[in-house]
Amino acid sequence: MGDSEKRQLSASAGIILIILLLCTAHIALADGEEVITDINSTYTLVPEDGIVKVSKEITFYNNDSKTRYWRGYYSSFNHYLPDNALKIKAFDNEMPVVFSRTSEGYHVFHFNRKVWYDESYTFRIDYELETNKNTAVFSLSEYGQRTEVILEVPAGFDTYLSRDDYEVEERMHSSVYKFEKGQRWDRSCVVNSVKVSPRLTLKNTAILSERDVDVEIRYWEGEEAWAQGVMQTTLESLVLLEAKWGFAYPPGYNITITQANITETGGYGGYNQGSSGIWLLYTSNPGILIHELAHYWTRACDFDQLWMEEGYADLYTYLVLKEMEPEDGISRRDRFLGKYDTMKKEYDFPLSDWSTPASLDNFNEKQVDFGYKKAFTLTYTVYETIGMEQLQEMNRQFLIHPGNIDNVDYLMIANSVSGHDISFIEMYLYT
Numbered sequence: 001m002g003d004s005e006k007r008q009l010s011a012s013a014g015i016i017l018i019i020l021l022l023c024t025a026h027i028a029l030a031d032g033e034e035v036i037t038d039i040n041s042t043y044t045l046v047p048e049d050g051i052v053k054v055s056k057e058i059t060f061y062n063n064d065s066k067t068r069y070w071r072g073y074y075s076s077f078n079h080y081l082p083d084n085a086l087k088i089k090a091f092d093n094e095m096p097v098v099f100s101r102t103s104e105g106y107h108v109f110h111f112n113r114k115v116w117y118d119e120s121y122t123f124r125i126d127y128e129l130e131t132n133k134n135t136a137v138f139s140l141s142e143y144g145q146r147t148e149v150i151l152e153v154p155a156g157f158d159t160y161l162s163r164d165d166y167e168v169e170e171r172m173h174s175s176v177y178k179f180e181k182g183q184r185w186d187r188s189c190v191v192n193s194v195k196v197s198p199r200l201t202l203k204n205t206a207i208l209s210e211r212d213v214d215v216e217i218r219y220w221e222g223e224e225a226w227a228q229g230v231m232q233t234t235l236e237s238l239v240l241l242e243a244k245w246g247f248a249y250p251p252g253y254n255i256t257i258t259q260a261n262i263t264e265t266g267g268y269g270g271y272n273q274g275s276s277g278i279w280l281l282y283t284s285n286p287g288i289l290i291h292e293l294a295h296y297w298t299r300a301c302d303f304d305q306l307w308m309e310e311g312y313a314d315l316y317t318y319l320v321l322k323e324m325e326p327e328d329g330i331s332r333r334d335r336f337l338g339k340y341d342t343m344k345k346e347y348d349f350p351l352s353d354w355s356t357p358a359s360l361d362n363f364n365e366k367q368v369d370f371g372y373k374k375a376f377t378l379t380y381t382v383y384e385t386i387g388m389e390q391l392q393e394m395n396r397q398f399l400i401h402p403g404n405i406d407n408v409d410y411l412m413i414a415n416s417v418s419g420h421d422i423s424f425i426e427m428y429l430y431t
């Protein structure tokens with residue numbers, strides 16, 4: 001008779017057997033009580049395979065006094081793995097560890113032995129995350145109070161992390177980012193890593209109403225599909241932007257779009273630098289690209305106010321996207337309107353006070369986000385109230401107006417064009 005069978009006998013003799021479900025949240029206990037979990041996670045970017053290798057060594061200590069004197073044991077461990085985790089394997093130093101995924105989304109790992117009071121059990125979880133060859137974006141998804149995280153990226157990659165509570169060690173062939181044990185992991189850390197390499201070029205021409213505009217996409221090797229997608233969206237949306245704004249592509253120069261990393265865009269999804277072109281984050285969606293293209297028209301209007309620049313860019317993003325990808329356009333609109341509604345209690349400010357920071361950091365990120373959502377909600381409400389024809393008539397008034405358009409000019413033009421009640425505009429601007 002083996003050891004574990006004896007225990008089962010004593011359990012069936014009337015002693016309560018405790019098999020606790022360990023949610024990660026339950027591990028938030030002071031040392032010396034109940035259970036302790038040490039996690040050592042390593043993330044290694046392997047660009048030649050297009051993956052990040054993730055390996056977690058988990059040591060589980062049963063300090064739960066309720067399991068003293070053989071009154072119970074622990075035999076499983078729950079852990080959230082990201083939805084995009086591939087090739088998940090778990091094993092201790094002798095054999096594989098059986099696991100399953102629950103309908104709640106977390107994995108249950110079944111230990112190969114019972115962990116009685118004052119014992120520990122160590123096992124490993126390995127998985128992979130997919131990346132591109134020269135660009136990688138992924139999350140460090142971690143939990144627990146005693147978690148050490150190491151990220152290793154090969155030399156030659158420009159890497160940006162969404163948290164800053166780590167230390168970096170530059171080695172001969174790699175950079176190693178280390179989060180010490182004891183850091184908080186109540187939010188994951190997004191990693192953006194891009195191989196610094198010369199850019200290739202894709203060229204085409206947009207046939208527009210007044211002239212042909214050359215479009216040049218500058219992209220990193222291995223990102224051909226990205227470049228093709230950006231080119232197609234650009235050619236299609238320029239035609240729609242002309243139609244929706246009611247006047248032709250305004251600048252005298254051609255368009256260059258450069259695939260950029262997050263340092264180059266200052267934390268934004270894209271950046272329109274006029275004749276120097278658009279810098280577009282390699283993870284950006286078509287909405288962000290259309291927004292940046294729409295800025296060629298907002299610049300022509302010579303808006304004095306940030307809310308006009310961004311509100312109109314996002315209104316036209318919606319109007320164009322709704323034609324190209326109706327579902328995406330509508331869900332983007334609803335997301336923006338919904339966010340304005342939920343954020344306004346905490347972050348509201350008059351749009352006339354809004355100015356833009358040169359770059360985004362965690363501190364001002366929410367305020368900036370709210371500014372965009374409020375500006376969109378205003379311009380969208382203007383469009384819904386006055387309709388497309390009057391919206392375009394306003395645009396043409398902006399163009400011929402001498403000097404830039406400030407809040408007073410805007411209200412004057414809106415009132416002269418529209419016969420509708422648009423007194424709500426002032427509410428957005430001044431309260």
Ligand SMILES: [Zn+2]
Nearest residue numbers: 291295310313
């Ligand atoms: Zn913008």
